[in-house]
Amino acid sequence: MSQILTSKWTKAVVFCACLVPFGLLVWRAFHNDLTANPAQFLEHRTGDWILRFLVITLSITPLRKILRLPQLIRFRRMFGLFTFFYGCLHFTSWIWFDKFFAWPDMWADVHKRPFITIGFTGFVLMIPLAITSTAGWIRRLGGKRWQMLHRAIYLTAIAGVIHYYWLVKSDVHKPVEYGFLVGILLAWRLGTWLMGRRKPAGASATSRPQPTTAESA
Amino acid sequence: MAIQEKPDLTYADVTPKALYMGRRNFLMGLLATSGAVAGWKRLPSWLAGPATGTVPVPLSVVGKSPFSTTETPTPANEVENYNNFYEFGDDKGDPARNSKNFVTMPWTVSVEGEVAKPRKFTMDEIVKLAPLEERIYRHRCVETWSIVVPWIGYSLSNLIKLVEPTPKAKYVAFESYYEPKQMPLAASGIQYPYLEGLRLDEAMNPLALLCVGMYGETLPNQDGAPVRMVIPWKYGFKSAKSLVKIRFVKSQPPTSWNMFAGGTEYGFYANVNPTVDHPRWSQAKEHRLGGGLFARPIPTLMFNGYGDQVASMYAGMDLRKNF
Numbered sequence: 001m002s003q004i005l006t007s008k009w010t011k012a013v014v015f016c017a018c019l020v021p022f023g024l025l026v027w028r029a030f031h032n033d034l035t036a037n038p039a040q041f042l043e044h045r046t047g048d049w050i051l052r053f054l055v056i057t058l059s060i061t062p063l064r065k066i067l068r069l070p071q072l073i074r075f076r077r078m079f080g081l082f083t084f085f086y087g088c089l090h091f092t093s094w095i096w097f098d099k100f101f102a103w104p105d106m107w108a109d110v111h112k113r114p115f116i117t118i119g120f121t122g123f124v125l126m127i128p129l130a131i132t133s134t135a136g137w138i139r140r141l142g143g144k145r146w147q148m149l150h151r152a153i154y155l156t157a158i159a160g161v162i163h164y165y166w167l168v169k170s171d172v173h174k175p176v177e178y179g180f181l182v183g184i185l186l187a188w189r190l191g192t193w194l195m196g197r198r199k200p201a202g203a204s205a206t207s208r209p210q211p212t213t214a215e216s217a
Numbered sequence: 218m219a220i221q222e223k224p225d226l227t228y229a230d231v232t233p234k235a236l237y238m239g240r241r242n243f244l245m246g247l248l249a250t251s252g253a254v255a256g257w258k259r260l261p262s263w264l265a266g267p268a269t270g271t272v273p274v275p276l277s278v279v280g281k282s283p284f285s286t287t288e289t290p291t292p293a294n295e296v297e298n299y300n301n302f303y304e305f306g307d308d309k310g311d312p313a314r315n316s317k318n319f320v321t322m323p324w325t326v327s328v329e330g331e332v333a334k335p336r337k338f339t340m341d342e343i344v345k346l347a348p349l350e351e352r353i354y355r356h357r358c359v360e361t362w363s364i365v366v367p368w369i370g371y372s373l374s375n376l377i378k379l380v381e382p383t384p385k386a387k388y389v390a391f392e393s394y395y396e397p398k399q400m401p402l403a404a405s406g407i408q409y410p411y412l413e414g415l416r417l418d419e420a421m422n423p424l425a426l427l428c429v430g431m432y433g434e435t436l437p438n439q440d441g442a443p444v445r446m447v448i449p450w451k452y453g454f455k456s457a458k459s460l461v462k463i464r465f466v467k468s469q470p471p472t473s474w475n476m477f478a479g480g481t482e483y484g485f486y487a488n489v490n491p492t493v494d495h496p497r498w499s500q501a502k503e504h505r506l507g508g509g510l511f512a513r514p515i516p517t518l519m520f521n522g523y524g525d526q527v528a529s530m531y532a533g534m535d536l537r538k539n540f
Contacts, residue, residue: 029510035309036295036506037362098504100513105499113497166497169360170406170477171307 005071014075018082021049022089039097046090047164051178053083054157058185065192077133080153084130087123115166122159125152154189157182268317271442273434276349279369284424285353286522291364291507293432299506300439301358302458304395304411307404312439315402319438321459326444328376330465331386338376340443344429347375351433352426352447357489357521359452361514363503368447369430372423382417382465389420390470391446392462407473413457414470414485415448416530424449424526450523452487484540488531489521493540 004010025045028034035041057079064072099106109116129150131137138146161182165175302312305319326343329335338346349369357363377389395403395410403409419425426447429435436442441458448455454474464470474483482496491501502514520527531539 032509034510036291036299036364037309037504038510039504040309040360040362042510097510098514102502102514105501109499115497169307170303171404173405 001069002071005069005074011074011078015078018053018078021045021086025089039093042093042097043090046086046093049086050083050090051160051164053079053086054153054160055178055181055185057083057153058157058182062185062188081130081133083156084126087126091123115163118159118166119163122156122163125156125159129153129156154186157186270317270319270438271321273430273437273442275434276369276430278349279430279433280348280350282350282352284526285351285367286355286365288353288355288365290353290367290432291505295507296364296366296431297437297439301360301453302439302441303404303407304393304400304409304459305439306402307406311402311404313437315400316438319399319442321438321443324443324461326460326463328380328463328465330390331383331467332465333381333383335380340429343376343427343444346379347371349429354424354426354447354449355521356447356449356453356456357503357517359454359483359487359495359500361498361500361503361517362506363517363521364506366431366447367433368426368428369433370426370428370447373425373427373446374421374423376427376463377417377421380465385467386465387417388414388466388468388470389417390414390462390464390466391457391460392464393441393457394459394461407477409473410461411457411473412470412476413446413455413472415455416469417465418530419448419527422527422530424523450488450520450527452483452489454483455487486531486536486539488527488536488540489517490519490536490540491517492519493537 025034025042029038057076060072060076060079064070095101095106099109110120111117129152132141132146132149141149161175161179164178165172168175298313299309300312301307301309302316305312305315322340324340325337326340327335327337348371350371351367351369353365353367355363356366391413393409393411393413397403415425426449428441428445428447429443431437431440436445441456441460444460445458446456446460469485472485474487475485477483489500494500500517503517504514505512518524
């Protein structure tokens with residue numbers, strides 16, 4: 001298992017798999033198959049993928065601890081950046097196809113409509129994380145500070161779920177499902193943090209997340 | 218442009234499909250759909266077998282209407298695959314997918330309440346009640362998209378006059394069909410059966426259309442077969458689909474979307490109004506469907522452009538309060 005995980009081929013395959021939803025959207029766009037309301041369809045599809053990638057990204061740390069597969073960390077940055085990638089597509093769909101660059105309308109929306117305010121906040125919070133995702137930035141910031149900064153992803157995940165919840169007209173099943181998953185993943189972190197605090201100082205060093213191993217390549 | 222007195226095709230002539238497909242087939246369809254819900258919520262189409270529902274058939278002898286817009290109708294294919302019909306699910310593609318086994322034969326509409334002559338109408342009687350007209354209307358959804366549809370029907374006032382409302386009748390309440398066995402994938406949230414309503418003068422306005430078809434055919438299931446309302450100056454949700462009951466009442470009737478969210482999001486009137494925002498989004502512009510990915514949003518018109526015919530009904534009313 002660990003051999004499969006560390007193979008560079010696995011990484012290439014996972015990378016391509018992450019691009020499949022994007023490829024399908026492009027394919028559908030060229031075949032005029034984005035439903036009667038392409039702007040909304042793109043917003044909804046990319047929005048779904050942002051939340052899915054958020055859940056995947058947030059699952060990496062719990063999974064590698066629970067399954068004792070430290071190699072999983074090799075994929076965390078990639079999933080995080082794909083979250084941001086689909087975030088950019090989502091944001092672009094809104095600016096371009098939905099609002100057609102009507103900046104005053106958009107600005108009004110951002111501070112008048114709570115669901116847009118919170119979605120926008122979630123997206124903006126991802127920008128510094130994407131920028132500082134390189135090994136160089138981990139070094140420059142230092143592991144501790146880098147890790148503090150990258151906990152902003154928790155806020156993005158919460159913002160994303162609330163954004164979806166506030167958007168739907170009546171059936172809240174889907175946002176609640178995402179909320180449940182994000183809730184479990186954040187609760188696991190809270191749990192391990194509380195357990196770590198109870199242990200005598202120093203004893204918990206090995207159980208702490210290790211951001212400096214995020215990427216070595 | 219002579220409008221024929223009576224269409225020579227009756228409803229019974231044109232929709233026997235569900236009947237000749239047979240009762241067993243229909244039951245199998247129900248079984249398949251319920252099974253799908255128990256399993257994966259939805260069977261892949263190749264597993265579900267042939268659709269067993271009623272299908273649209275051509276409606277001939279339809280007169281033109283002076284109320285029609287000269288705008289180009291949205292392609293039928295786009296209109297029929299992008300629906301809000303929550304009884305069949307809340308994704309825009311759900312109604313087309315999930316209404317394939319919906320059987321609308323036989324069908325009756327009960328007209329009752331504060332009327333001198335309450336009665337039940339069969340679909341055949343409804344189609345013959347007045348000459349059918351094609352009315353090309355703009356249709357604006359509260360979700361900021363719009364379409365142009367060649368509906369087929371006649372002014373609801375024809376039916377209202379026939380049942381003779383009493384002086385006590387001030388409002389008209391509409392009730393849509395709801396049967397979990399036929400609609401196992403209904404979205405949660407709003408209450409069913411779907412309820413809508415109009416003030417009596419609104420219902421009497423000649424623009425208020427009792428609709429039995431579109432694009433030259435009877436209504437597809439996902440668009441509210443076999444009979445629905447179309448109220449072009451109001452947001453789409455006011456135009457209740459698959460009607461089973463029309464009730465004349467003394468006071469403002471409860472409506473599904475108005476009851477939802479404590480009445481803060483969707484008003485009873487729901488007149489199209491670019492200056493009154495939905496609490497969560499602006500209503501100033503709309504996406505006219507069918508224009509593709511690069512179509513610019515267009516400005517939304519007061520009363521959806523039907524102000525000349527309807528604005529006088531709201532004279533002196535605060536439309537911000539009565540949204």
